[in-house]
Amino acid sequence: MGTLCHLRRLKTRLVSELHLWSKLQATNATGKQLPRIYVTRKIPQDGMKILSQSGLCNIEQWDSDEPVPRQELLKKIAGIQGLYCLLTEKIDAEVLDAAGPSLQVVSTMSVGYDHVSLEELKKRGIRLGYTPDVLTEAVAELTVALLLATSRRLLEAVDEAKNGGWGTWKPLWMCGYGLTDSTVGILGLGRIGAAVAARLKPFGVKRFLYADTGPRPEVAVKITAEFVPLDELARHSDFIVVCCALTPETQGFCGNKLFSLMKETAIFINTSRGGVVNQEDLYQALVNGQIAAAGLDVTEPEPLPTDHPLFKLKNCVILPHIASATVTTRNSMAALAASNLLAGLQGKAMGKEVLL
């Protein structure tokens, strides 16, 4: 092995030793004092109880429904061992530097972790907990709710009922697109994608297609879904549902190319992350009639400014990122995130950990 290579390995080793030593120093210096954690928001009961009744940590919290301001966060996390955050906090080098070498674990109350710099965490030997599974049902449910609201024009119809546009029953008024005999294309057949497909099945969907980084036979067999290239999925789908993670590969991949291949009668649904969609391209596709309608639970940015052109379109439904919003689910997410954090503090196995 070359000298340069040796030196690099040595450097990596020394850096992680230094971090470990700093952590030990922090514990010793504070004696019997409990590890400090910072919670970036007021969180649901079930999560708060687990943290406060554990006797395992000192808790500091931004006790508000509003997100913690960046400056406040950077100030307050200096020297903490554990960080409990939401998807609204960008956990990058700046935050991790502000926390310092004492930080052992970050626990996010979300299944997405595109707001967390995995590279920076890995470099510093910090562990990451997240909340998959407990939110799958609620998210899949809302995804189907959004699809139906879009395809059956519910929000438009609600408006007509309120503003006097509702006359008498008319054969072709407010007609939408039904799922019966349709082809549904899922982008990302993960936990949520599979749960969405399972819920759509009894609506009479004729064919399920999916695109992904690779085939998922164990999942696909349950709903009889075919693994196809993205282009083919775009051409044949009547409904496209995006359920993938936001990564450098999926950033903006729902753009002009996809929309131009789609049917004019097709419906596009995104409940993954706003960054997956090129919003200008989507706007053009909707205005030009390239696709029939779109439903989004996630946008770039969030919230979407009220003067955004997408709001002017009758065939675009936008929800304020509420996919996991049931009281039960949010409490489950909070509880899991809390347990993940405590496990991380104790150097134990987490309920749900992101492998870095």
Added chain:
Amino acid sequence: MQALVTRRIPQEGLAVLAQAGVCSFQQWDSDEPIPRSELLAQVAGKHGLLCLLSDRIDKEVLDAAGSNLKVISTMSVGVDHLALEEIKKRGIRVGYTPDILTDATAELAVALLLATSRRLPESMEEVKNGGWTTWKPLWMCGYGLSDSTVGIIGLGRIGQAVARRLKPFGVKKFLYTGSHPKPESAAEFQAEFVPLTKLGEESDFVVVTCSLTPETKGMCNEDFFARMKKTSVFINTSRGAVVNQDDLYQALVSGQIAAAGLDVTTPEPLPTDDPLLALKNCVILPHIGSATYGTRNAMSVLAANNLLAGLKGEKMPSELQL
């Protein structure tokens, strides 16, 4: 033979009539309903009548039609707008459109249930008016179907289709009520036949999919809502008159039930100043249950074929047994 078509109906249905060469027909070629006076005038002497649910076919209309009238074909599955007793008395046959609209209507019922339970119109309003500031753990939380009990009032074609669609959402238990148990239909969902009262008491979601009859008129009233859970959601896609709307309003404002979704009201359209329209926890749709292009086209074709069969004295694809 001559037939009257009371509205502009989808092309596919008209084409069936035109190409059959069985009758000539007069049509109220408008998207708006035929005025009563026009209906009475134009139906005179007709052998067949193709109508919509917005046309009240009562004794007056039947008298105006006279003795030629052999068949009434309605482009709907509901027949509460037809005076069935009078029609039967005169030996007139009735065609209607069950089955082909089951999928679309059940789909809309589930869409409405989800929009109501997950607060879609409310949250979309917040998005537009600046109420959406950021992701918050307990903002805009709704009620999920996971581990819930769903009560179906009227486990007919549409009721069953609704239950089938709700099943994979993790519903723990299905209850149903109606004039009598339907064990073969219920078996698919392990649904339990219970009295209306018990259904009200135990359901997290109540879905009304029965037909409107003298027995079901006003059935969902003060007493029923009082039995429901504070966290429950009430959905009606059957007919407006099954629900006592004043009682529903009271139940919603007093917090007796969590929310309601209606695709049908009394009257239709609902006047824009009706108090139900102002409630955040009430979602009202303008009777679009069967409104997909495919379904409405299919309904028009079936209604046309029913009419033609009735005119020819043949077996109808879908005849209502009187």
